[in-house]
Structures are given as C-alpha cells and as structure tokens.
Amino acid sequence: MTNRTMNGSIFITGAGGGIGTATARFFAAQGWHVGGCDLGTAAVESLAVAIGRERFTPYVADVRDRAAVARAVDDFAARCGGRLDAVFANAGVLFMAPDDQVTPAQKDLQVDVNVKGVMHTFDAALPHLKRAAPGAHMVAMASTSAEYGSPHHAVYSATKFFVRGYTEALDIEYRPQGINVCGIYVAYVDTGMVRNAEWKAASIETMGVKAKPEDVAATVWKAVHGRRAHWRVGFDAKLSHYAVRLFGSWVAPIYARMMRIQQRAGGACR
Numbered sequence: 001m002t003n004r005t006m007n008g009s010i011f012i013t014g015a016g017g018g019i020g021t022a023t024a025r026f027f028a029a030q031g032w033h034v035g036g037c038d039l040g041t042a043a044v045e046s047l048a049v050a051i052g053r054e055r056f057t058p059y060v061a062d063v064r065d066r067a068a069v070a071r072a073v074d075d076f077a078a079r080c081g082g083r084l085d086a087v088f089a090n091a092g093v094l095f096m097a098p099d100d101q102v103t104p105a106q107k108d109l110q111v112d113v114n115v116k117g118v119m120h121t122f123d124a125a126l127p128h129l130k131r132a133a134p135g136a137h138m139v140a141m142a143s144t145s146a147e148y149g150s151p152h153h154a155v156y157s158a159t160k161f162f163v164r165g166y167t168e169a170l171d172i173e174y175r176p177q178g179i180n181v182c183g184i185y186v187a188y189v190d191t192g193m194v195r196n197a198e199w200k201a202a203s204i205e206t207m208g209v210k211a212k213p214e215d216v217a218a219t220v221w222k223a224v225h226g227r228r229a230h231w232r233v234g235f236d237a238k239l240s241h242y243a244v245r246l247f248g249s250w251v252a253p254i255y256a257r258m259m260r261i262q263q264r265a266g267g268a269c270r
Contacts, residue, residue: 007031009080010224011073013063013121014091016043019141022213023088023220028055030221035076037061037069038091063091063117070124077128084128086137086224089121096153107155114159118166126179134178137224140167141216142183144236171229182223186216186233 010027014020015036021043024034028051037059038044044058057079059072077084093113095106118140129136145153146160163183171181215233223231 008085010086011035023217026217073124083131087125089118089140138181187236
C-alpha cells in the first residue's frame with residue numbers, strides 16, 4: 001500500500017461522470033490525490049487511466065451501502081497516510097415529473113442516495129478528516145432547489161433542503177474542531193442526468209441549462225480552501241438566493257405561472 005504525499009487528498013462520490021468526473025480532474029490537475037467511487041467499474045477505471053493512477057484511485061461503491069462507502073474511504077485514507085483533507089459527497093439522483101407521476105421506487109431512491117448517501121459519506125470520512133484538521137473540509141452537493149421548494153422535482157428539492165440543513169448544522173458543530181462543512185448550490189448543470197431526463201421541469205425552459213460541470217468543480221476547489229457554509233455557482237444560483245430572500249412570497253405565484261405556460265405549450269419540456 002502506497003503512502004502518498006501530495007498537495008492534498010479528497011474523496012469524491014459519484015466520480016464516474018458529470019460533476020464528479022470534472023471535480024476529480026480539477027483536483028488532480030492541482031496535484032491532489034483523488035479517490036473516487038461510483039456504481040460501475042468502467043467509468044472510474046477509465047477515469048483512472050485518463051488521470052493516471054498516481055493521481056486517482058478508483059473504487060466501486062454504492063453510497064446507499066454504508067459499509068461499502070466506509071471500506072472505500074478507509075482504504076483511500078490509508079493510501080494517503082491515514083488522513084483525508086476533504087470529502088465531496090456528490091452522488092445524486094434526480095427524477096423530474098409531477099409528483100403523482102414519480103413512482104414510489106423513484107422517490108425512495110432519491111432519498112436513499114441524496115440523503116442517506118451524504119450521511120454515509122460524511123460518517124465514513126470524519127475520522128480521517130479529524131486527523132487532517134485544522135483545515136479539513138466536508139462538502140456536499142446541494143442545489144438552488146434548496147432555496148424554495150421546486151415543483152416537478154418535489155422529492156429531489158426536499159432532499160436538497162436536507163443537505164442544506166445538514167451541512168449548516170455540522171459546520172457549527174465541527175468548525176471548532178477545525179473542520180469546515182459546506183454545500184454547493186447551483187441551478188441546472190449540463191450533465192447527462194439533466195440532458196437525458198425523459199420529463200423536464202418548466203423551470204428548465206425558463207432558466208436554461210447554463211452551468212457546466214467544470215464550473216462546479218472550480219467552486220468545490222474554492223470551497224475546500226475557504227470557510228463559508230454556502231457556495232453558489234454562477235449568476236443564476238446567486239439570483240435565486242437573493243430573489244427568495246427579497247421576494248419570498250412571490251416565488252410560489254411565479255412557479256405557478258411557469259407551470260401554466262408549460263401546460264398550454266403541451267406538457268413537459270422535452
């Protein structure tokens with residue numbers, strides 16, 4: 001087992017595509033050693049080939065499986081001298097549709113991955129982060145849908161409210177121990193999860209899909225070198241935040257109008 005001494009070490013869930021892959025590439029390019037897990041072997045193995053195994057260690061783990069995540073994180077931390085500088089709980093699932101068209105299995109999957117998966121990842125990383133403190137970071141993928149409940153992905157929105165509350169609370173708990181905890185807030189990102197969705201929420205047509213995975217990766221980099229609890233990616237995320245703060249009572253009527261426009265246009269955006 002190799003004891004790696006580099007600029008830093010970070011473990012990323014959902015590393016096999018989109019935001020996770022972009023973040024792994026970004027950190028590796030800065031000289032960090034990156035551990036990354038995903039559901040399948042092919043994606044993380046191809047990333048290891050692209051980045052180089054001296055920079056990226058691949059793992060196959062389902063974030064719903066607490067023990068599997070712990071094994072992966074423990075092994076990676078051991079390769080990095082028993083410590084971990086940062087963890088990025090990025091794995092997530094999104095189903096867009098009116099609530100009564102989202103199946104119970106799809107609702108459960110979003111809760112299991114987006115809520116339990118974040119807890120499993122943070123719990124696995126915490127002992128190793130404590131050895132890197134002060135200056136260690138726990139980062140989770142939140143969303144602008146955690147600013148105000150978002151129709152047509154209600155359960156997803158609710159899971160991101162959990163991420164917001166969880167990271168805010170943990171930041172208060174662990175900051176005195178030298179561990180910063182934060183969430184990354186972004187609107188729609190140009191990933192397969194959004195592009196390939198069978199049903200698209202009205203807000204996609206209104207707001208567009210402007211953010212790139214690389215934009216998120218650059219913000220995660222800033223987050224693990226900063227001390228804020230909230231990091232927003234791009235103008236749309238900042239606009240959503242301030243719009244809700246200033247005009248909260250108007251958000252629901254605006255969403256309702258967007259839905260009426262979508263219905264007149266013939267239903268889901270495709």
